[in-house]
Amino acid sequence: MKKYLITGVGGFVGRYFWEYLTAHENDFCVCGLDIAPDAPWQDERFSYSQVNLLEAAALREIIVSFAPDYIVHLASLSSVGQSWKVPAGCFSNNTGIFLALAEAVRAECPAARILSVGSSEEYGNYPLEAMPLREEYALKPGNPYAVARVAQEMLSKLYAEGYGLNVMMTRSFNHIGPRQRDVFVVPSFVKQLVQIKKSGGKGTMRVGNIEVVRDFLDVRDVIDAYYRILTRGVPGEVYNVCSGQGIKLRTLIETVAKILEIEPAIEVDPALVRPTENMCIIGSCEKLKAELGWAQAFSFEKTLNDMIEFWEKN
């Protein structure tokens, strides 16, 4: 039986990873870890522990008793805005939980394969002509969250090369899908547009800068990439997880509006425009495709349709 440990299991991505396993694995079990008291779901193949990953001794006990084959490290404080407000807290939490996990694995189950999730934020600001961002580019992180991700990735590489752990790293770009909370920009837009549709198709969208271009990937394609990297990736290597396509937020809004057959008014709220935002972030997924046979299965329109369906029900 394959044993998976998933940190931050209660989040958007954790649930999809679980669902991927239920669809693709025959004989497996999952130990999920998160900070919330209650298990996010019930299943005989799923056990849950509430733990603060900074408590190294508690984490180590779990690692010893569960003895995972695979570890998916999703837990993090992932708000860029919050990292500007509490830089020391965000940085020390995100690097500290990674180090507590890595040290527990080094001591107790060094053969386990670990997926260390990073972020496109690690690249920082690159000009349009540098797109798509490739793994070999220099990292120029522009916020405290991003610096913590760079440190985690650099430490991961050392754990692989210096201690021989089987740790693989990602730089994950924007992922979207049903069930994503509306504090994020895309579900917030979809939710607003669904509400406009419900109230007769007339209404106004309040938006920030919608001329920015981002690389959106369906969370289910993200999980397929994570699974491939976790099970077949090369230790010490980093993989972009992205679509390779840039989509302007304005185009995203227009696509959803077209599906919903509405024509909303769009109002730019200067309070929502972030002054130092990168205008364009597009990743290259060539390494993921070439080395791990990954391919995007969910088209942008399919994802948006599924998100619309989700918000129509909720």
Add this chain to the structure above:
Amino acid sequence: MKKYLITGVGGFVGRYFWEYLTAHENDFCVCGLDIAPDAPWQDERFSYSQVNLLEAAALREIIVSFAPDYIVHLASLSSVGQSWKVPAGCFSNNTGIFLALAEAVRAECPAARILSVGSSEEYGNYPLEAMPLREEYALKPGNPYAVARVAQEMLSKLYAEGYGLNVMMTRSFNHIGPRQRDVFVVPSFVKQLVQIKKSGGKGTMRVGNIEVVRDFLDVRDVIDAYYRILTRGVPGEVYNVCSGQGIKLRTLIETVAKILEIEPAIEVDPALVRPTENMCIIGSCEKLKAELGWAQAFSFEKTLNDMIEFWEKN
């Protein structure tokens, strides 16, 4: 009166910084911080506090009451070997003390100028033809200590650019001089050679790989660079602190032996040869020279003579 706060004041560099101030400043005082209970020296212009810099509240009280104009952040766990043994402890200490300091300054004395000391270790392994290492090179840290230094530098840049703090960064190469402890390679060599001289000029040096090339700078030239960067450097900028010259360890031994007029036997001890060591590390000091008018004042021979004199007395 100019007020200087120096962290890690009890170390090799801290004492030289103090001596530089006594020689170059008319009206100044220093608040020194370190982990040891006793002040490293006594002077009416010098106050000392024993503090663990991870104790953010205690540090903040000191910052509030002293209200420094200049902060020289020398404190760190700086052993690469130790960082491989205790990676989480070393990383979280070095980044944690920097963040505690930066957060205290941001809250309490945001106009202070801060020198954030980094290391040539941040560059990692570059081939011979890439020498000398320049500030714009990509960072490829090869040990946990080096990753912590990279994180500290990246965070420093954000504190400068995102919060407007006056923080300047260094990448400091090997520094040497009298009073350096013989756990480091150069004072260890000088001490051994002085002992051989004392016992009649015949004897054997036990060495590791002495074909490696390093960039050595007299600690007094380091301090002159630090003072210039601290007082006139550009916030958010990083400066190599180095001689620009590569010296083979074998040449260093031969130079000291020649000064002492001895001909020691040299025995390579495989236990002292580090397997993954960079063969050649040389920095470029062009930025420091061009932008801050720095120049090396102590020749390599002068430094070695002073070190010999120190070990002859001790």
